[in-house]
Amino acid sequence: MSKKAKVKRGLGRLNAPGLYSAGTVVVTSMTGNPFIKEPYPENVIPLPQVKNTLERFGSSCIEARSGAKQSVALRKKLRAQLIDELYQLAGYVDLVAKGDVEILASSGFEYTKETAPSQVKHQASCPDVELSQGVKRGGIVGKAKRAPRARSCEFHITTGDPTVEGNWKHAAVFGQFKNMELEGLTPGQQYALRMRWIMPEGPGPWTPPLFFMPT
Template identity: 30%
Template sequence: MPIYHVSLSFAQLPDAQLDEFTGAVVASLTGNAAYPTPAVSIADLSAAQTAFEAAMTAMAQGGMQATAAKNDARAKLVALLRQEANYVQLTGKNDLPTLLSSGFQASSTNNTQSPLDTPGILGLDNGMSTQLVARVQGVINAKAYEAQVKNGGGWTPAGVFTQSRRMVLAGLTPGQIYAVQVRAVGGSTGYSDWSDPVSHMAM
C-alpha cells in the first residue's frame, strides 16, 4: 500500500497561485469534520492570506520596501501552510480522500510510475435542489476522484469522491450554470489531467 504524504510543493508556487491555493485550503478546512482542530486556526490562516494579498497589491505600485514586505508576508504564509500541512499529514491517517478533502495535495512514496488516464464526464444532471450529480468514467488505479466547479469566476474545489458513478456536487446556487471538471487521484504521479469541462444549470 502506498504511503501518501502532503505535498509541500505549494512553497514553490508563483504568488498568485499561492494565494489561490491558500484560499482553497481555507475553504476546504472550514467546517471539515475530519480536521476539527487545525494547527493554524482558519482565522489566522485567512488573516495571513489577506496580509499577503495586500502586500502583493502594494508591490505592484513599485518600490524595494514594498517588494521586501511582500516577500516577508509570503514567507509567513508559507510557514503557516507548512504547519497546517503537518497537521493534515498526522490527522489524515494515510487515507487519500481524507487528505485531499483538506485542500492540500498528496504525493506517494510508491516509486513505480503509473500515470493515470484522464477521466471523462459521462453525465451531469440535477440532484436535489442546489446539487448537481456527475457520472464519470472510471480510471484504472484511481483511488479517488476530485471535482471542481466554476460559475463565472475561478475554479473552486467541489469535493473528493471514491465512487465515479455518482458524485454529488452540493452547495450550488439554483438558476446558475456551472462548469464541472474532474480528475483522477492515485498512483505515483498523484493526479491525472483535468477532464474537459461540462456545464449544467443547478436547480
C-alpha cells in the same frame, strides 16, 4: 515497503498568484472540514491565523505592483510567513489523515499517491558454473563468473533423484567464485549439484541439476 499518501511540500516553488490561489483553496477547504474539525489542538496553528496571513499576503501583492521597495519587502515577508503556516497546517493534516486519501483530498492540499510495496526482484539468471575434478581425491571444483551484486554462491548436492526436492542437501556457501571446492565426496559416485546466487535481497533461482562423478 509501501509509502502512504501525504501532503505535498511544493508551495515554495509557486509564484505569488499561484501561492495565493493554493492558500485560498486550503483555507476554504479546511473551514468547516468534517474530518479535521476546529478548534485544533493548542500546538497546531489556528486556521484563522492562516486565513489572516493569506489575506494580508493578497493585499501586499496588489500593493507591490507599484514597485515600491517597502511594499515588495512586505510581500516577500508575508510570502515566507504564509508558506511556513501552510506547512505547519499540512503537518497536522498528515497527522490526522494517516494516509487516508479522502481526508487529504478534503483539505485542499495537493497530496502524493500511495505507493505499493516494492516487489523484490532476484537475479534473473542463475550461476553459469563449470565443474571440474578437484585436486584431492573425491573433490569437485566449481568456477563461475560473478554476477553483479552477488554476495555468495550456495551449493546443494544429492545422489538421489534430483527431481525430488527432499533429496537435496546443503553442501556449502562460497564468498569467492573462482575456486569453489567440495571435498570428501565418494570417488566413482555420480552426484547432482545445483547452485544459486545469494543477493542482497535474498536467494536467486537455482541452476538446473549438473552431474559430476569425482575420481
